[in-house]
Amino acid sequence: MTTQQPDPRTPETDPEGTPAREGLRTEPLRVVVVDDHDMFRAGVKHEIGARVSIVGEAADAPGAVRIILDTDPDVVLLDVHLPGGGGVEVLRQVHQRHPDVRFLALSVSDAAEDVISLIRGGARGYVTKSINADELIEAIERVAGGDAVFSPRLAGFVLDAFSGSIDVASVDEELDKLSPRERDVLRLIARGYSYKEVAKELFISVKTVETHVSSVLRKLQLSNRHQLARWANDRRLV
Incomplete structure (x- = not known):
């Protein structure tokens, strides 16, 4: 009795007879x-x-x-x-x-x-x-x-x-004075985060947060975190 070999042109099937998907990924991304x-x-x-x-x-x-x-x-x-x-x-x-x-x-x-x-x-x-x-x-x-x-x-x-609702080409000269990390601290402080919460969110120390806040206030010529929050809200940073 001769055993019939599968036609190589025929798609493989799973145990239920459904054609297997070509290119199915088996390795993790x-x-x-x-x-x-x-x-x-x-x-x-x-x-x-x-x-x-x-x-x-x-x-x-x-x-x-x-x-x-x-x-x-x-x-x-x-x-x-x-x-x-x-x-x-x-x-x-x-x-x-x-x-x-x-x-x-x-x-x-x-x-x-x-x-x-x-x-x-x-x-x-x-x-x-x-x-x-x-x-x-x-x-x-x-x-x-x-x-x-x-x-x-x-x-x-x-x-x-x-x-066109946001002018992404415009440059905020004041915002451009701040370093990337100062911007991160600014946004979180403006949302009402405590220094301890900012430190935890950004994986930095509370002392470093205090240093960044002082630097932001000085660069933007603001007096306190309430003015800072208003400044950030006016620029849609929060």
Whole structure:
């Protein structure tokens, strides 16, 4: 009795007889984590490291460019404010040489100008650090699959920018005086966070928060945190 061999042109089937999907991914997504806080990178690896493959990490823009080009990840988790040029500079340099790399911004900042700058730079999505592990995994998977992903509040900024409601080309000379970290502290203080809460959110000491607040008040010529909050609200930074 002759055993009939399967026709190589016939798709394989699963046990229920359904054709198997071609190109079904079996390996975990390869991810690079870029953030200037060691504790935050460690936290991300702890939360999602068993569900994706963390193939590299970096704490500044030049290091991020090197590790991304060396590892060719599926998705890069990218902070906005980084030493050495920031997230926008990472996007620019990587996409010049490897335009297919997909970026998902992951930042404490939800300011309109930060969201728009990274999306215009080529990021596929933008989520804040309040996201939980399951939501982050879903966002990574969607970005890897070609979707655009935003936290609900941030999606409105993108729509407003492309409809012309936000003048993203305008430059605030006063805001430009502040360093990226001072801007982060400013936004949190303006939302009513205590110095201790700001320190916990940004993974810095309370003393460092106090130093940044003093510097912000001096640069903006403000007297107290109440004036600071009003200043930030007037510029839609909160």
